[in-house]
Amino acid sequence: MSLVVQTLSEQIFTLVRDRIIAGHIPSETPIRQDALAAELGVSKIPLREALARLEQERLLVSHANRGFFVRPLSAAEAEEVFALRLKLEPDAVGEACKVATPEDQAAARLALEALDKVMVTNKDLVGGHNRTFHMSLVQPLARPLTIQIIERLHLISERYVRKHLEPAGRDDRAHKEHLAMLELWSKGQAKAVAGMMHDHIASTLEDLRREFKN
Secondary structure, eight states: OOOOOOOHHHHHHHHHHHHHHTTSSOTTOBOOHHHHHHHHTOOHHHHHHHHHHHHHTTSEEEETTTEEEEOOOOHHHHHHHHHHHHHHHHHHHHHHHHHOOHHHHHHHHHHHHHHHHHHHHOGGGHHHHHHHHHHHTTGGGOOHHHHHHHHHHHHHHHHHHHHHTOSTTHHHHHHHHHHHHHHHHHTTOHHHHHHHHHHHHHHHHHHHHHHHHO
């Protein structure tokens, strides 16, 4: 059994990041460092470390003499991050399914079950579970750099995934697409699952384009 120990700065990073992704801290809202430090019972040193890392992750932006603010979503960023996912993720998923073990397949099914559950019980957690499911289809590839880049793109994507799922009915569509991809992936149908993943990502981007125009 492995033990994961987070530093105080990492714990703060995770907590604030989850709040931003869940929409509990709206775009362009200033981060009140004194109030947040008091709420969490921490000093400003680990808090500033966490906020600096959140800026690196493109969730916050800092302004001189004004502090940190939640970075607004933008059509341009959505275009860029989903275009990169389209270039990397479908092929990676297709190649990964060729070498996936029964254990990998079981892990992917559990990840999808967990995602389906939070779709109903707690939509604040959908972004993270969506990322976990998608990454479960990539992990067997055993190409650390490729996996790291795709996961970073998913981290940036999470707020956009949440925005995409806001209109009624899209969570049901996403479930059906995820289930179909998992079945193809589990059968080692590389070309088919890569094509379906491409269409899945592309349709999300197309939905976002329409939302940003409204």
